[in-house]
Amino acid sequence: MSYPIYQVDAFTSRLFGGNPAAVMPLDTWLDDSTLQALALENNLSETAFFVPADDQADADFQIRWFTPGAEVPLCGHATLASAWVIFNKLGWQGESVRLRSKSGILGVRQSADGWLTLDFPRLDWREEPTPALLRQALDNAPETALFVPNDTNYLLTLDSEQAVRNAKPDMRLLKQLGNQGLIVTARGEECDFVSRYFAPGVGIDEDPVTGSIHSVLVPWWATRLGGTRFLARQISARGGELRCELKGNRVDIAGQAAFYMEGRVYL
Template identity: 75%
Template sequence: MPYPIYQVDAFTDRLFGGNPAAVMPLESDLPDDTLLALAVENNLSETAFFTALPEGNDADFRIRWFTPGTEVPLCGHATLATAWVIFNRLDWPADSLRFQSKSGLLGVSRGKDGWLTLDFPNLPCEERPTPSAITEALESAPETAFFVPNDTNYMVVLADEAAVRAAEPDMRTLKSLGNQGLIITAPGQDCDFVSRYFAPGAGIDEDPVTGSIHSVLVPYWAERLGKTRFDARQVSRRGGRLRCELKGDRVAIAGQAVLYMEGNVYLP
């Protein structure tokens, strides 16, 4: 039986930039082990699966995200990619849509300039001593880190953009964090802040552009810089640009997307 599949580069305006995500529309739910097997076969940082919900629900679609190793509670770039597919391949008539997810209700709106804006939660973080797995894996790690309880991530703040770009964490040591990832960030040279993201325990050594970590980064930099609107860069090898805004208990995360491939998956 054929199932449609799309691959979209998210948070970029050029092919082979940003973060590639696989997107699969489903008419009904598939078993979790099948969803994980599909994510492994796709071998991308995330594969998004979505189903349409009946009218009268508080959302239009249900969405789930799988890495090659596990299901994750929140994913920005694959949500952006999914919205791009719905708007541009499934002829969605409105300029906004809503997803039901394990992180609550998520909205996406389409601007006149073609940018898509995610309505994501504001995820608070707690300051605590940096775990030994991080200090051993990353020579430049400070003594204090930030833990994100609702997203199982740690964040460390480095001195400057050069330190973020130069970081080469030991993935074998970081993997001992399990499904917890590591965000590194610093002030940017030609933007407000830069970041990178590593989650080898979840099957992702380095994620090219990670929308969901901006649910943590934006409130942190808002408090530090005393502003609410940001031009952000994720400075991985592929790289990506994001426009972000703090809106109380929500964070707006905007980006562009480019279609790379579409076809069918054949399941028995």
């Protein structure tokens, strides 16, 4: 059997920027061990798989996301990449598509300028003392952290954009936390806020651009900056830009995509 595969750079308008995702449309689900093996073989931060949701009135497709090491409950850049494939490679005629996921129904709409907007859930957090292991892993870590129960991420707010750029957490210690990852963020110099994301708990030292962390970053920065609309940048080596808007218990996360390649996988 053979299956189509696409690779798309998400949250960027240029090749070799943003975050590359593999996208594999399927007619029916393969077993979980095969999905995980495919994600490991692709060796990207995420591989997205989706199947038609023919029996579900509230969704057009079902979607799942796998890192090389684990399935994750929510992923932004691979959802954006999947929507790009649906709109541009599968002949989808609508202006929006609905995806059923482990985090509920996710909508993606396409605008005339080529931007894709994700309709994602707002993620809650709780404030707690920064774990001692996390303070050992990152120099000058603040005394207070946010913990995000949905995906088990910690979020640390640093003093400046330069502090975010200079962050060099000890991946060995981060992995010992036993959670998914660490978000670091600060006010931006030429945008509203910046971030980076380290996720050794699911096999990713640093994710280039991470849509899903903006489900907590946007409401968090709304409490700090006021307002509901933000321009965000993830300042990894590849980098990416996101237009975000807080809408009650939902967050709009918009980005562009650059198509890289397509092929077939033979199993």
